[in-house]
Amino acid sequence: MGLVAYFDAASTEPLHPQAREALLAAIDVGWADPARLYGQARRAHLLLEQARTEVAEALGARPDEVSFTSSGTQAVHLGVLGTLHGRRRAGRHLVTSAVEHSSVLHAASLHERGGGTVEIVGVDLRGRVDPAAFTAAVAGPDTGLACLQTANHEVGTLQPVAEVAAACREHGVPLLVDAAQTAGRLPIPEGWSVLTASAHKWGGPAGxxxxAVRKGTRFRSFLPEDERERRRVPGFENVPGIVAAAAALRAMTAEAARERDRLSALVDKIRRTVPExxxxxxxxGDPVERAPHIVTFSCLYVDGEVLLTELDKAGFAVSSGSSCTASTLRPSHVLEAMGVLTHGNVRVSLPRGASAAEVDRFLAVLPDVVHRIRQDAGVA
Amino acid sequence: MTEVIQPALTIDALGKKCPIPIIMLAEQINYVPLNAVIAVLADDPAAFTDVPAWCRLKSHRHVGSYELPQGGWSIHVRRNY
Structure with missing residues (x-):
């Protein structure tokens, strides 16, 4: 394989070198059960709590508010269902946007099947929820929880989290904020009650x-009792992984201000150049109010799967929300909810260190790739 | 349903995956007179979103999408230019 430009950071960010170093060290010294009382265990416990303090600080939480899960998806499942369970007497109505990650929407379906109700607030052409519409939905008498992402994972559009959080506070409704796409890249917005994130999106390891559950938020795991992670998450903690995740978050956060401006300028260049x-x-997606590293476009008359295959051959790892490339026959629910073209879709998401030269090479290759596919389909 | 305008042309894209229904629509819209309605029969869920999106991009008008009894939709587009 020749030169490959990895442009799929929104799926997973490559492991940060500092995370790799921390992981290798922690595998040797952090393997013991942090809940036990001998030397090796105390060592693992210390590493775990140090990592918790660092992650809490980076995310604007207190250490005792932070629990580690086995994935971002699990964090969302536990966060959504645990908060609804904790507030089941206050109300069983769940409000969420139409463009949340599938983990939120699948948790919502489970809640609905269990007798709860779900209200899905739509988005505009740029993928943003209207704060007024979201607030109106939250204001109902029996809202147990509201969920909103910081930025959309497919189109990058930032959501009005601060405004929605203020409205939720006014109505006494906890807000779960899914920060998977922005943690380590942008500051976490104020006002969350429950916060979820995923380490492999910020250069930590998978797993x-x-x-994070804000002090004072009613939360009760819906799963069988387990003593770990303040009873919020079942199972033995992945201490080496958590230590590496904390190292990656520290490193990403330290570089974030400079790197996000650099990546955002490259995204601006792609946004400007592709239509030309x-x-x-x-x-x-929104050209300005967006995550710094994500840009998505759709090419008329082009099969998304063919486009991805051709770009792969040309040395570019990108993703797509077109139906033929997803595991289902439906196109991305995000693109559907926005009412934008779902076929011929490409998502470019730049990892840390993505170079201007790689972006230029992408822009040099793209027109011909698209033209050839259209020609083969008899359109160009 | 009485207000549904009789299409001047109907494209049968049933069983065809996007972007084929859109390609067929783009090819055949010029076969109908200005302001006439062309209907796309499609059952790929992507077409339900993509035909109206194509209309927005190409400045034609999406008149409406009507469910077909056998599944899928008849998606009506008015030729604007």
Whole structure:
């Protein structure tokens, strides 16, 4: 394989070198059961609590509010269902946006099947929920929980979390904020009651998620009792993974201000250039209020799977929300909810260190790739 | 349903995956007179979103999408230019 530009950070960020170093060290010294009382165990416990303090600080939480899960998806499942369970007497109505990660929407379906109710608030053409519509939904008498992402994972659009959080506070409704796409890249917005994130999206290893529950938020795990992680998450903690996750978050956060401006300028260049060099393209998502590293566009008359395959051959790892490339026959629920073109879709998400030269090479290759696919389909 | 305009042309894209229904629509819209309605029969869920999105991008008008008894939709588009 020749030169490959990895442009799929929104799926997973490559392991940060400092995380790799921390992981290797922690595998040797942090393997013991942190709940036990002998030397090796105390060592593992110390590493775990140090990591918890660091992650808490980076996310604007207190250490005792932070629990580690086995993934971002598990953090969302536990966060959504645990908060609803803790507040089941206050109300069983769940409010969420139409463009949340599937883990939120699947947890919502489970809640609905269990007799709860779910209200899904739509988004505009740029993928943003209207704070007024979201607030109106939250204001109902029996709302148990509201969920909103910081930024959309497919199109990068930032959500009005601070406004929605203020409205939730006013109505006494806890807000779960899914920060999977922005943790380590952008400051965490104020006002969350429950916060979820995923370490492999910020350059940590897979297998570590974060569930932070603000002090005073009623929470009760819906799973069988377990003593670990303040009874919020069952099972033995992945101490080496957690230590590496904390190291990655520390490193990413330290570089974030500089790196996000650099990546955002590259995204701006892609957003500006693609419609100039490829006919019949729709660049999707908010051009300004967006995650720094994500850009999505759809090419008319192009099969998304063919486009991904051709870009792979040309040395680019990108993702797509087109139906033929997803595990289901439906196109991405995000693109559907926005009402934008779902076929011929490409998501470019730049990892830390993505270079201007790689982006230029992508822009040099793209027009011809799209043209050839259209020609083969008899359109160009 | 009485208000549904009789299409001047119907494209049968049933069983075809996107982008094929959109390609067929783009090819055949010029076969109908200005302001006439062209219907796309499609059952790929992507077409339900993509035909209206194509209309927005191409400045034609999405008139409506009507469910077909056998599944899928008849998606009506008015030729604007």
């Amino acid at each position: 570590v998620g974060v569930l 060099i490829v006919p019949d393209v729709e660049v999707i």
